[in-house]
Amino acid sequence: VNMNRDTSGFIGAASEISSTGQSAISGAGGSTTTTVSNGNGASNSSRTSVKSDSKHRLWDNLIINIKELLAETDKEVIVSRYGTSQVESQDKESDKAGTNTKEESSRTSSEGRDKARAEYKTLFASTVIANPETGVISVRATNKQHEKVQEFIDRVMGSAKKQVLIEATIVEVKLSDSYQAGIDWSKLNDNSSNSGFVFGQTLGSKGVNFNKTTGAFSSGGKNALGETTAAGFVAGYLNPVSAIGNIAASITLLEQFGNTKVLSSPKIMVLNNQTAILKVVDNLVYFTVQSQISQSLTGGAGTNLQSVTTTANTVPVGVVMSVTPQINDTSNVNLDVRPTISRVLGFVNDPNPLLAQAGTVSSIPQIQVREMESVLNVASGNIAVLGGLMQDEIRNNTDAVPGLSKVPGVGNVFKGKNNANQKTELVIFLRPTVIPNASLESDELQSFKQYLPAQQLEKTLEEANQ
Template structure:
């Protein structure tokens, strides 16, 4: 048997070693198989076979004796005691019932109660709520423990590390430079410093120290008489406190787990709309207010004004009751929460006002109150500072240049932090950014030092920083980021258009301008169960099928 097992394993190893690299078609087929497997419904833990199902649906005929009477209902009674010993009260509660009672010898104190028409579990729960006696029920057996400190171990599933995230949006109008020279021991040097002048700025910092905050909260609950031990590496929390306080700890940990374990699937569309001639002032969003596509005018949307640096409270407050008309003419940054779940409907609407180009379609999952960052692009290094150091010695003066390089990101970045409330509403901190970095040559006249030719970085950035609130599965649109580009073109007659001096009369030049608006559509979906993941996998499989049906270019 051992030899046969070895041969079965060695065979595939030899075949794998001889296999060639996978082709793109094989890779696509493997992806489709994995997605199809994920989209299949998970079988029940105890799924029946076909034979078992047939036997259950068509059982054989047989005579059965009448079954016994159903289990009697819980007996109800009245309990009236005044200053009675606790042990006697507990024993009296189960007297004449089908329950068994075990009372710890250290259980002490007196109980006064007047309960009417209650069952044994109801009476025990009422006494525990008022007097704090701890008990457990194992079937029909009840065990009562004394009011002494107890030790319990809780399991908490969370990352052991702490996370720190920050986002910074600023507008810089210029800078102030200061320069100076100095020398020591035959060495001279020169340097300069720059201070940026900021007209507006928003800085958001997110500190996520779950285990530190959990320790502080538990120590506050148990007080000085209790003890809390946390082990982030193993995910174990040990608490020693009184039974009443232990129940508060248990409730707190359950509420914490239900909040931090929730997660959101974030799907975004970053679009660039080349506006038609009739929409040069921006996209007319008021067209959507026609009874078919509703948007929420009272959404709690925080907007960042690039001109004043102010943060507005809500879209309704900023635009007043005339939202449809104002939304059609404003060219500033704003946000709208649409009562639709379809990206296609909004994209079709945008296509009526210009040519739509999809720059990116990122999809990412994030836990509750955890920052998610997605970047697609390149980092190019540019010269940001050039300095020289002169050393004077016996061999003369030696000048050493020093060049400072700094990376500039060119591409699309999306920074989102979701927060889910108990009703399923989602508050999003959104910071999308689209940047294009190009190189520009600058010629600087440095006087006696001559002329300097410096390759500098020129960055065109479209970004916004806002806080919005939206329902589960609804779409948030952020727009108003417009830019204008100019295009110079020349038309010449072949041959004659290139003749010096005369070519001017056989051609013409024209200049055209284009306006475009950047629109970000974001749809958050709360993931509550495995069925939500299965639905997401099915949607992914449908997109792959649609992509495969498209004609392939050679």
């Protein structure tokens, strides 16, 4: 595709008054900066920010790489040119002298030919002509160079055409009283069927792991998921019985910790090293009100003139997720994922005295944002779990009988209070699947064939005939 894509993102948090955390779309790569400033109690701030940039220049990089490849395989071609003018002049001079013998004349003639042979070294100039609009590349090179270029283009296009199917499910778990500290992930490990959530910690190149089933450390170059990998923490969910219901089984297991609610369950397919953005939001509209009062003198008497200006503003509330996958040689997927979940907690009135004097109320929405950004390495078909986003929701409701509830001594009899404390945890499941062939006949996408309208109609007709 003749398209250049630039993705940049910024996420930050500040604990300073009159400073806000900012966020945007995430890309590949990142840097973290933390600044702490203290001075005489007048300034106390702490900020953390991550800025990510991703640039996709397929055609530009492809042309540059082909030129560099040809420059390494260019060869010097020697072109020899034989001249006769110098040889002929030397022969005429020997005849006029008449003193040279036949052997001397032959030797002189041979030396003249050697001197007359002029060698020119010319560099074979390879040329690359590309037309990104039509997807055509023309290369002028030798046969051996053409083989190298064809091999390189096949490798690049084979990797660029790979796709990744990303299935994400965002679940909110209202924790019960027994699990107020959060989800106990160790209870989700099913030892009998060799499935469930698996955790592994690899330390160093030898792959020392903690086996959750046996409670012991083991080595052998493989982590708890049975994969050969470098040092790091690995978490996944294995369910060999089901090919597509892994996430659904995971949600069912979470119900033992409290009531579960699926906030969003998107599925999106994206090319290798491309950024995909999923946005399911409601644009909440609110108005900011500005009131100005001015005085004018008319006939010696002052008159107050009030002007009110309203400005419409929108804020997105919902789910926004950006994902950038990168497929390596072992079909593992490196994911740069950025989920953002926002919702309205309430409204706060603008305390401007002029608005209160004019009897105008300007309500500003209070938005709760739960967001994380991480870079993961997940095997194709396995599930990565992102959790730990917990929050406390405190509700203090008071119902009272007007008038009687304010009577001293007996007012509490006519008043009812309902105080509730609810703790919730947000869990995000991600399942990347490498799709070498984007066809419903492939093993990876065959399970989605049943959702086609033609398949649904055929199924309905079969049920009607039975």
